[in-house]
Amino acid sequence: MNEPDVELPAPQAGVVAYFSMEIALESGIPTYSGGLGVLAGDTLRAAADIGYPMVGVTLAHRKGYFRQTLDDRGGQTEAADPWDPAGLLEQVPPTVTVRIEGRPVRVRAWRYWVEGLGGRLPVYLLDTNVPDNFPFDRTLTDCLYGGDDYYRLCQEVVLGLGGVALLRALNHRRITTYHMNEGHSALLSLALLREETALPTDNVAQAWGRVRRQCVFTTHTPVPAGQDRFPERLVRQLLGDADATLLLAADGLPDGELNMTGLALTCSRYVNGVALRHEEVSRGLFPDYPINAITNGVHAATWAADPFRRLYDRHVPEWRRDNLYLRYVVDVPQEEFAAAHAECKQLMLSEVERRTRVRLDVNALTLGFARRATGYKRADLVFNDLDRLRRIADAVGPLQIVFAGKAHPRDEAGKALIRRVYEAAAALRGRVAVVYLDGHDMGLVKLLCSGVDVWLNTPQKPHEASGTSGMKAALNGVPSLSVLDGWWVEGWVEGVTGWAVGDDSPTSTASAAEAESLYAKLEQAVAPLYHSRPVEFARLMRSTIALNGSFFNAQRMFVQYIGNAYIPQLAARPVRA
CATH class of the missing domain: 3.40.50.2000 (Glycogen Phosphorylase B;)
Incomplete structure (x- = not known):
């Protein structure tokens, strides 16, 4: 039964599909490695608080990032950190297919509901551990940032192409914006391009323009070494010559390689760094693209410890609904801060x-x-x-x-x-x-x-x-x-x-x-x-x-995304020179 449209009433702006290789949903679901995943989770929590129509897409990472153990000299060893989606999440009915090296790879999904003050929104965790798949393909959604280039590109095929296919199968028809949180999900642009060039007579250049109007991109990478790059021969091996030709038409394979950051830049109508200084650095790295800044923020109700939550509830009870009310703690006696901190x-x-x-x-x-x-x-x-x-x-x-x-x-x-x-x-x-x-x-x-x-x-x-x-x-x-x-x-x-x-x-x-x-x-x-x-x-x-x-909270950050990136008539404004 296709129910997401009931859960996501869309305003004029339409629904935002938020793609991220990692999303920190809660401690017991180890599908994140650090700041990028936590930022993704906080973004979705802020959207749920505001009641903004949004859907998240990520991978299940059944073996987690890894479980860290340190010996008495600080030597780190790693072990899998497995978890069972079936014990925590609900499986959604449709299974979709992506093709890797020409073979079909079946992808199912588990749904997690992000609860907020303004409602709830779904996050879909894609999973290739399906009995019909070949043994190797069943492992593609096991490990976050694991494996070699082949494994990583397979994962990014599942995230980008499989994610779009799943949203279509779930009848998410009113998506107007695809938000790529870092370049790992940039192949979603290829899925959109396939739809825009369904007929042989379709103009590929014009189709890329239509794709660009649907996509926004947040880059978190301040150094070239942090960008995912894959050789063209591997791209052709996994995706085939037809898709490689589509990517070439968008300059997605310059110098014989697929640069996922470069592809995301090329196919997005709006691009932002995650701080003012990072905007400056990104413009130096990518001088051919207009890049703006939306400084990150964290979800206030998630990261405020209980003693401080109680303090805020007593003195500025509106703080959860409107984080800007935290400005008014200037009237709270200092000794109450000292007491809350001592408890923490x-x-x-x-x-x-x-x-x-x-x-x-x-x-x-x-x-x-x-x-x-x-x-x-x-x-x-x-x-x-x-x-x-x-x-x-x-x-x-x-x-x-x-x-x-x-x-x-x-x-x-x-x-x-x-x-x-x-x-x-x-x-x-x-x-x-x-x-x-x-x-x-x-x-x-x-x-x-x-x-x-x-x-x-x-x-x-x-x-x-x-x-x-x-x-x-x-x-x-x-x-x-x-x-x-x-x-x-x-x-x-x-x-x-x-x-x-x-x-x-x-x-x-x-x-x-x-x-x-x-x-x-x-x-x-x-x-x-x-x-x-x-x-x-x-x-x-x-x-x-x-x-x-x-100020440095996810609520402020998300409102900036709405005004600068998500609502088409506002996002059409030129970025700051």
Whole structure:
């Protein structure tokens, strides 16, 4: 029975189909690796709150991203993180078919309902583990970001072509916008082009123009190395010569390869980066395309911890419906923020002790760092000079740091980064406590973002497209101590929402200079404020929420997508020059 049209009453703008390789729906469904998937989930949650007609499409990832285990030296091992869609979701009736190397691959889907203040919307998780498929094809929706180029391109065929086929089979007829969250789903444009060129006499160039009017694209990739690229021979092998010819007509196979970011750029009427700084970087990478910015946001009701939810409910009860009301926390007494934060901190310290048997000091200035473990995020920058760190703790007050984050199984540099954190922890033992928690997921992130005293973020510029962990912290009154990259360029007000590490140059700065800036801020500003002036620290927590929590949220972000990208008559405006 085809029921989605009943669930999604469409306004003038029509329905938006939101495609993403990963979507973080809840901790028990491990279909995400980090910020990209969490951003996708928060976008859909914001749409449900507003009551905007939207449908999500992703893959089931039956074996999850991976389950992380760390040994006593920080060595990471990985295991599958399996889950059973049948135990949590409902299977939808139709099964569709995509062709890979000419063979039919059957695709079914599981439906998850995102519940919001304004209604609910469906997310479809595509699944090739169907008895009729060949054994290899049954594994295509098992692993997020697993396998080689062949496996990854097969996955992107399932997501793009299979996703559009499923929406057609489910009678989602009023879709006016296809939103590609990163380039993994760009082959949906090929599915649309097939429909626009159903007859041999159809003009392919004009058909691409019609496809372009239906698509929008959000790029999260600030470096060329982050783009999925596949050789033309592999594209022809998997899709066949007819589809390769269609892609060539849109300049989708320049220089003998399929660049998924390039294809998404080519076939979209609107393109945006995920922060103002990222817009500038993206325009440098892709000078032939008009690129605008919609800075990311996080879903306030999801990421505010219970003590802060209760505080907001008492003082600004409209905050869930309209996140801008968080501005009005400026009238809330500082001691209430201090009390809410103390409760969050105790919850986090208890969980740290449960996991590690390490009892941290409730009175110590606690820094938090929970990011994907990869080189440019530089989790080890704070350990650039261990003696300096010891002296700061001895002179100003006790200091401790809590880390979390997974390294991709093939990212040896990222794994080495975790080991260096462990080495630093051993060297600092007895002077500065350092713990690294494994099993980085939504639940742990929420605990850390609300329980630490200061959020630490030290990416190498300009590689941070946006970064949303500091936004989650801000919703809980936790200020940032961060390199000026990504969203922090916009959220930083020195001494009011946190502190800057280094200067505001958009280009890379020497790590030694940024480490020195980090130590200076810790020694001269952050630690003295925390240890000696607690009332002022609570006031800073309040201003962090009022300024950053009220703006860097998914509700504001989604309203910008509606006005700039989704409603055709508005999206037709030229982007900012």
